[in-house]
Amino acid sequence: MKKLNRVVVTGTGAITSVGQNSQDFWESCLKGKSGISLIEKNDLQLVGPKYGGQILDFDASQFVKVNDYKKIGRGSNLLIASIYDAIKNANLDSDTYEKADLFVGTTMGEISIETTDYNRYMGISSSENLLDQSFLYTVLANACREFSLQGESMLIANACSAGNYAIIEGYERIRKGEQSICFTAGEDPFSTIAYYGFNRLKAIAASKCKPFDKNRDGMLVAEGAGCLVLEELEHAKARGANILAEVTGYGVSCDAYHITAPHPESAGVIQAMEKAIAKANIELEDIDYISAHGTGTPANDKAESFAVNNLFKKKVPMSSIKSMIGHSMGAASLLEAIVCCNAVNQNIAPPTINFETVDENCEVDCIPNEARQFNIEYAMNNSYAFGGANSSVIFKKFRDN
Known part of the structure; x- marks a missing residue:
């Protein structure tokens, strides 16, 4: 029986409302910092809940280098930014990371689909760019283009568990010896559909998310992106990587x-x-x-x-x-x-x-x-x-x- 490989984490990347890199995100979590604010979104009519976890000061032009950040969706921009952060933290060169697989978990993919579907319903012609961004797979395509990725790529639309499922896919690929390095990621932009949907379920909190508290009254819709660099242990050791966890x-x-x-x-x-x-x-x-x-x-x-x-x-x-x-x-x-x-x-x-x-x-x-x-x-x-x-x-x- 073939020996299974050990799989380690050598880099992390994060774009969140409490930090736009993995280190700031982690330090904010330890401090108990809240990233919840009043919702700001064009064409969103607040129907009751007024708070969410938006990244209000995200500037995609500071992160995206190959794609045109104005033409790709917010989900793609968030994802790309988190991968750049993970590459930096893992100290990867392009010869190494271009061979990687990419597994991305998402719920909505891109929020552009919301406008596109509304336009279709109203009989309004959508721009070519908007149509290009109205499918789930575009986040994957944009990330692969940004980093010239040559390995396998997969989008996992398994809702709130999607990030874990992306990690599992990368883990199995490396564990079985089919790959030496993978990006496993998750992304979602702030979604009008999610906001209205969870509101209809009466699942959104009035102002604060209070898990496990007796007086908890719901969740808060948010956005963000995260990335783990997974590597086969010997591959990581050979390049002198700093190993964070297994x-x-x-x-x-x-x-x-x-x-x-x-x-x-x-x-x-x-x-x-x-x-x-x-x-x-x-x-x-x-x-x-x-x-x-x-x-x-x-x-x-x-x-x-x-x-x-x-x-x-x-x-x-x-x-x-x-x-x-x-x-x-x-x-x-x-x-x-x-x-x-x-x-x-x-x-x-x-x-x-x-x-x-x-x-x-x-x-x-x-x-x-x-x-x-x-x-x-x-x-x-x-x-x-x-x-x-x-x-x-x-x-x-x-x-x-």
């Missing part, structure tokens, strides 16, 4: 229960975590920290708390950065993966901010309001999507043995 396992499942509501007994969520632990060849008690999905909606937080408490024999520290940046859809679990990598590397976990009142239905250790320093050998990244698409990815502190 990916050791994952688990996925589908509830097949309801299009939006979580399974009442969290069966699929528990199954995803169990599969990840088995694949990582560790025990339940080895998990030291969980980056929670933690959307702040009553149903999601209750289901996730139930799953964690029923699976683990101890209260595992867990926190939700959605309390700070909102829910960035396809980028969410990728950004949370960056949190896991830094957590195992630095033995510190960010807080869940806005926490005030304990909920008897969410009796978890959510690291309330202040970051916590403790030994973190293994971190689990949990992410769940509409339709019951559950995913868990496990990151380990890197040890060269």
Whole structure:
């Protein structure tokens, strides 16, 4: 039987409302900084909720070098910026990264499709440029053009779990010896469709996202992009890369229960975590920290708390950065993966901010309001999507043995 390769993380990139590079993003998370602000978006009529996680000062001209930033969509610009940040942090040269695979998770792809579909409905002709940006695959095409990528590319439109699924694709490619280096990324621009859709579900908070708090009243729509550079261990060592963490396992499942509501007994969520632990060849008690999905909606937080408490024999520290940046859809679990990598590397976990009142239905250790320093050998990244698409990815502190 062929020996499976070890897969390590050698670079991270992030564009968020609390930091436009991975380092600033991480430091802001540790400080509990909020990136939530009043929503500013052309052609968006606020119907009640007024707050979201927008990147208000993002200047694409400072990041995009090959594409025309004015002609490609905001999602592409965010994605490209996060990949440049990851390349810089991984200290990659073009001869190395041009051979990489690219796996991108997203929910909306580009927001240009919103205007295009409206124009079609109204019988208005759309510009050629707008039509070019009205399909999901354009974010992938623009990123491949920007970096002259020659490897395999794949877009994963698996909603809120998409970032984790992108990591899983890259992990398997390297683990099986089919590739030595991959970019795994997630992106989503602030979406009018998401805003109206979650509002119709009565799932948006009035002003603050308060995961696991008794008085939580919903999520906040956000945007962002994140990227991990995954490498085969020997490939990374050969070029003298700085290794941030190791990916050791994952688990996925589908509830097949309801299009939006979580399974009442969290069966699929528990199954995803169990599969990840088995694949990582560790025990339940080895998990030291969980980056929670933690959307702040009553149903999601209750289901996730139930799953964690029923699976683990101890209260595992867990926190939700959605309390700070909102829910960035396809980028969410990728950004949370960056949190896991830094957590195992630095033995510190960010807080869940806005926490005030304990909920008897969410009796978890959510690291309330202040970051916590403790030994973190293994971190689990949990992410769940509409339709019951559950995913868990496990990151380990890197040890060269």
